[in-house]
Amino acid sequence: MSILVRSEINELKTVLLHRPGEEIENLTPEYLDRLLFDDIPWLEKAQSEHDAFANVLRDNGVEVLYLHELMSEVIDDQGIRDKFISQFIEEADVLNPHMIQRITTFLNNIKDTKELVRKTMSGIKKDELPIGNFKEVELSDLVDNEYPFITDPMPNLYFTRDPFASIGDKISLHRMYSVTRGRETIYAEYIFKYHPRFKDTKKVYDRDFPFSLEGGDVLNLSDEVLAVGISQRTSPQGLQRLAKEIFFNTEGNKINTILGFNIPKSRAYMHLDTVFTQVDYNKFTIHPQIQGPLKVFEITKGEDEKLVINEVNMELEKVLAKHLHRDDIVLIPCGGGDYITSQREQWNDGSNTLCIRPGEVVVYSRNYVTNKILEENGVKIYVVPSSELSRGRGGPRCMSMPLVREE
Template sequence: MNKNEPLHIYSEIGQLETVIVKRPGYEVENLTPNTLKRLLFDDIPYLPAIQREHDAFTDRLRERGTEVLYLEQLLSETLDDSIVRHQFLDQLITESQADLSCSRQTLTEYLSSFPVPEMVEKIMGGVRKSEISEERKTNLYELMEDHHPFYLDPMPNLYFTRDPACVMGNGIAINTMAEPARKRESMFMDYIMKHHPSFEGNAPVWYERNAPYSIEGGDQLVLNEQTIAIGVSARTTPQAIEQLASNLFADRPTFTRIVAIEIPKSRAFMHLDTVFTMVDHAQFTIHPAIQGPDGRMRIYLIEADQDEPGKVTIKERHHLIDTLKEVLVLPEVNLIPCGGGDEIASAREQWNDGSNTLAIAPGVVVTYDRNYVSNRCLREAGIEVIEVPSSELSRGRGGPRCMSMPIRRSSV
């Protein structure tokens, strides 16, 4: 990592230098049929297999020269400071509302009894009620029966590191997560950015996690040094997009416009990057179902007001290709359809993140092996495709881009 400039993201396709990931842990094994809906999963992955698949994913990144950092290790290093650790635990218990079923003192003492790396693993994996001995439970609400098995819920979505935060330029948005099950996740990046020795609060923060409107990283795409695309989705609100735009433009970084793209608000189309990603200078994946019969969409250009710093102007657009040509100053744009545009194959492969590619260099992407029709279409368009196994990883409804939080890319 370059400590002089640890954050540097000005495109989706520049050579990927440094990325943050989270290896799936026993939080996955703390899923049960009764908690799937609450924790935003459709199925229960098999832990040894999902870990092997994730290791294959990170191996492919390292083979191409990418430095891979692990969220759990970064957080452990951050919490090595006892003052920061105490503050973190207090905030975690408050945000988890864990003190409604277990006394704050009991839970703090239990978590503090572990070495820091094991404490972090415990926080991410969940604290079962059966783990804390009856002798430690001294309050009525701790002793009364409650059928929910956890004092701290597990966090199985953590291996999708893309969503809690997004690096833009030399700064970062610490996102306000939409779903209760994921709200605590951005707290980890908040502490890492403020207190880890490699960051220590030096990067500008474009959006704060305590903001009232939700926005998530799967909807945030940095197209070039001037342009960010953001999906208006089930997880990202137009109010958050406009606030982010105001913050960016007020601080006068290189970014001068945001392209807000509305997508259907459903679990299948969870974020913009599940239906649209950039794979080369003028090539993008797309799920055809996000476009109307005549290709029309609701797209808005949000630009800095030249007369009033921090203010924005908003203009409407209707066609994605024309908008991309305009904002990226390109003569032509190629949209590569998920599943080749076939009605069945595109729906099946989009469900398994066929459009969710991680570009690691211009024209080089990492994808799931199961999406063989989409992968063939990418290769026919001249894209180098690096496939990774995905039988278990895909059960979480997220692809290679979802599993990665780039913090440094080479300029293009």
């Protein structure tokens, strides 16, 4: 089976990654906000750190797939390649018909499919594609004359968790919160539509739906319970549409409860998985500031294709105990609960771990206080270097999309 994920902790078998590329080097200070970055990682070091991350997974028996490689296999077919180039240009909001033709020719001249995919990811600079004198000039060409790119780079791509999510044996293909990240989902669209290994995968959400939903907010707590963050990036309308699709419009779902966690709408609490991840059957890393009473929405299937939504206010520990049917829930606070330490390590995704099997997780080296506390709680950690990767504000879970976990 190409997709099978019913848990956050069952043994990881196959994962999708994206090795950072030239899109990182196309970041400049003046356009950081536009591209949703706070700093500029050093690419060579970031790639080295990412390779170490991938090797930890391989050393633990995980099959590692890369986004650009899957996509390049898809566009080996000339007809699909032509369609992709046309759609890519359209979604990049290139308006001048003469420019469209020049970009099409430029991309068609890249014969190696991996290089072509990488170029669409890294962004096309104006000095790569001389504008020349057009018979027709669009006002937008003149207004944006100082901007160096014809098509924007996609530096957030190495956070493969967000453009889609694996839910059971299906995927949720997302409409991203920001225009900047919206184009990232085009690769998943083509892979799950055309790649021989993945083309039969069913969807419970699609990128043309009108409401934002991102994968960092989607956690498979069990085969019957799905947690979804209502966050800066995932709207309540998106969660409600996902619930309706799961309960009423797809077959074979085991999920009977969806928990909507209302979390602060800020950069530091970007997604649910930045403040809360599962590390063992009964153990979770958390940001201490979500330990107090939470507003949680219990969503279940009602009659006549209506949702039953029950609002509850209770501590996270009690929510988990109730829905996982356990009375031994352990919450492991990022930074040990100390305010300064927890704020610092939360900023560097101390609560964002990737579980490769129960009780074994991948963590960033720089979150040394949280890592020590995890070990004290009986959790085995695999530490990866993180000085550059962490500058993108995402941890090991953010950088990985599990495709298959053991049942």
